[in-house]
Amino acid sequence: MDDLAKSARGRPKAWDDKRAQNTIKSLDRALEVLITLGEMQGGTLSEIAGAMDQSPATVYRVLTTFQGRGFVDFDEQTQVWHMGPAAFLTGSHFLRRTSLVERARPIMRDLMEATGETANLGIERDGKVLFLGQVETHATIRAFFPPGTASAMHASGIGKALLSRMDDARQRQVLAAGQLERFTDYTLTEPEAIISDLRDTKARGYAIDGEERNVGMRCIAAPVFNVFGEVVAGISVSGPTTRITTDRISDLAQPVMDAAQQLTKAIGGNYRP
Amino acid sequence: MDDLAKSARGRPKAWDDKRAQNTIKSLDRALEVLITLGEMQGGTLSEIAGAMDQSPATVYRVLTTFQGRGFVDFDEQTQVWHMGPAAFLTGSHFLRRTSLVERARPIMRDLMEATGETANLGIERDGKVLFLGQVETHATIRAFFPPGTASAMHASGIGKALLSRMDDARQRQVLAAGQLERFTDYTLTEPEAIISDLRDTKARGYAIDGEERNVGMRCIAAPVFNVFGEVVAGISVSGPTTRITTDRISDLAQPVMDAAQQLTKAIGGNYRP
DNA sequence: TTTGTGTTTTTCATAATGTGAAAGCGGATT
DNA sequence: AATCCGCTTTCACATTATGAAAAACACAAA
Numbered sequence: 001m002d003d004l005a006k007s008a009r010g011r012p013k014a015w016d017d018k019r020a021q022n023t024i025k026s027l028d029r030a031l032e033v034l035i036t037l038g039e040m041q042g043g044t045l046s047e048i049a050g051a052m053d054q055s056p057a058t059v060y061r062v063l064t065t066f067q068g069r070g071f072v073d074f075d076e077q078t079q080v081w082h083m084g085p086a087a088f089l090t091g092s093h094f095l096r097r098t099s100l101v102e103r104a105r106p107i108m109r110d111l112m113e114a115t116g117e118t119a120n121l122g123i124e125r126d127g128k129v130l131f132l133g134q135v136e137t138h139a140t141i142r143a144f145f146p147p148g149t150a151s152a153m154h155a156s157g158i159g160k161a162l163l164s165r166m167d168d169a170r171q172r173q174v175l176a177a178g179q180l181e182r183f184t185d186y187t188l189t190e191p192e193a194i195i196s197d198l199r200d201t202k203a204r205g206y207a208i209d210g211e212e213r214n215v216g217m218r219c220i221a222a223p224v225f226n227v228f229g230e231v232v233a234g235i236s237v238s239g240p241t242t243r244i245t246t247d248r249i250s251d252l253a254q255p256v257m258d259a260a261q262q263l264t265k266a267i268g269g270n271y272r273p
Numbered sequence: 274m275d276d277l278a279k280s281a282r283g284r285p286k287a288w289d290d291k292r293a294q295n296t297i298k299s300l301d302r303a304l305e306v307l308i309t310l311g312e313m314q315g316g317t318l319s320e321i322a323g324a325m326d327q328s329p330a331t332v333y334r335v336l337t338t339f340q341g342r343g344f345v346d347f348d349e350q351t352q353v354w355h356m357g358p359a360a361f362l363t364g365s366h367f368l369r370r371t372s373l374v375e376r377a378r379p380i381m382r383d384l385m386e387a388t389g390e391t392a393n394l395g396i397e398r399d400g401k402v403l404f405l406g407q408v409e410t411h412a413t414i415r416a417f418f419p420p421g422t423a424s425a426m427h428a429s430g431i432g433k434a435l436l437s438r439m440d441d442a443r444q445r446q447v448l449a450a451g452q453l454e455r456f457t458d459y460t461l462t463e464p465e466a467i468i469s470d471l472r473d474t475k476a477r478g479y480a481i482d483g484e485e486r487n488v489g490m491r492c493i494a495a496p497v498f499n500v501f502g503e504v505v506a507g508i509s510v511s512g513p514t515t516r517i518t519t520d521r522i523s524d525l526a527q528p529v530m531d532a533a534q535q536l537t538k539a540i541g542g543n544y545r546p
Numbered sequence: 547t548t549t550g551t552g553t554t555t556t557t558c559a560t561a562a563t564g565t566g567a568a569a570g571c572g573g574a575t576t
Numbered sequence: 577a578a579t580c581c582g583c584t585t586t587c588a589c590a591t592t593a594t595g596a597a598a599a600a601c602a603c604a605a606a
């Protein structure tokens with residue numbers, strides 16, 4: 001299901017109740033139709049009406065109204081309703097507003113609060129991880145990457161999270177471009193070792209940097225996707241091995257993956273499983 | 274303004290009348306709010322209500338309902354309403370219908386890598402060029418067309434690539450429909466000048482937009498064909514005149530035409546010589 | 547602080563309008 | 577032809593969207 005559409009759940013109850021009173025029911029139902037249509041990637045009237053068990057008559061009127069504004073198209077041949085250009089055009093005004101960094105900010109703050117560790121945001125640029133921002137932990141001992149730092153992909157949690165979702169060709173390209181510098185005893189420098197680690201990372205859903213870049217520092221990272229399901233960024237928490245023990249990794253992984261997924265949603269992206 | 278969203282106007286009257294009966298008025302008004310919000314690129318309650326003179330109370334309820342589904346965001350700080358991620362996500366299902374965009378994605382990425390410039394994909398819709406997607410260059414200075422932008426045909430590389438392969442009747446129709454707005458000193462505003470340019474474009478195999486839309490920006494575009502040999506899309510690279518010099522045009526043209534041809538093949542199209 | 551001005555929310559009585567059941571319709575399939 | 581099945585339309589009904597106005601709020605200026 002489309003969690004995004006139901007994201008209201010995350011709010012305080014009071015808000016929900018309050019909003020419920022000021023909500024236009026018919027409009028809300030109509031939006032449900034539109035969302036369902038999107039999820040189904042198009043469908044016939046009865047399919048749509050069936051999927052959300054509502055009377056066909058109602059769904060029909062909703063669809064024709066959307067059609068009037070170009071929000072949905074109707075293919076007379078196949079009798080199939082589709083998302084229309086106006087929906088795309090209107091929705092894409094969303095992109096014009098704010099950047100990844102701004103949207104990430106509150107999510108990273110929450111992640112930091114939840115885990116107590118510094119949260120980081122990074123993207124790939126020219127074969128390196130570019131750190132775009134961070135929210136620092138309150139703890140005295142902390143990991144610090146000034147935003148703007150460019151770091152090797154193969155020895156970074158975010159880097160590996162990004163790599164794990166790129167296709168083979170790009171993986172090889174990135175790994176070939178840099179020369180897999182060794183930073184610590186734990187750094188993976190053999191392409192095979194890295195590729196194997198990336199496979200694990202993909203399966204796991206998050207990447208682990210276990211002192212591969214800096215001795216005494218661990219990092220857990222998860223990928224963020226754009227609307228096409230392509231990786232565009234990674235989000236991570238990092239801290240000293242004394243706090244991020246191997247035991248704690250699995251505990252931290254969930255919040256990190258949640259944050260990555262939240263950010264994916266906040267930028268209108270699609271998580272690709 | 275946003276013609277696309279109002280495209281219902283173009284329909285036969287009979288349809289309009291028929292539809293009017295089965296149209297849900299409140300939903301239609303709500304869509305108007307959403308479209309207005311998009312056009313205004315965000316605004317406060319009173320701005321929005323004022324812009325479409327409706328009672329603030331109604332607009333308020335509409336907005337909160339949209340908000341509940343994530344279709345609009347409300348910035349508590351500034352009291353400004355914006356398009357939300359769910360609108361974008363839902364609307365972008367439009368792209369998935371035609372596999373064009375998905376097929377184009379990897380080709381555009383390669384084109385971007387090969388040329389170092391932002392690659393764009395666009396189609397014609399209602400006499401305008403609708404940008405469906407882009408892959409941005411890594412360079413700091415870059416051309417940026419948010420997907421969803423609708424732009425004038427006569428002052429766009431993709432637009433001219435599309436026009437150059439339409440038959441005379443449609444050319445005239447499109448050129449007559451819009452009123453050939455002038456954007457820069459270089460914009461072609463005389464039908465004769467444009468038609469002559471389109472002839473050259475067709476012979477050349479690619480279109481050149483030399484600062485005709487934005488000063489300081491050039492763009493090189495080539496047409497993409499469907500199985501019947503009809504133009505269905507255009508693919509382009511765009512960037513600052515400082516990087517896309519006149520000397521470089523012929524170098525860039527080949528990769529662009531290659532990409533267009535690849536995409537033509539990828540969608541099972543036939544190149545028409 | 548208090549007062550004033552311009553918002554945004556909420557309330558409330560009213561009728562406008564969205565609703566589903568069921569009846570028409572039309573194009574497929576037998 | 578006859579039958580089926582899904583799309584439209586009709587219709588009577590009460591759900592529910594509506595705007596005016598009042599209340600709450602935010603913020604500036606006195």
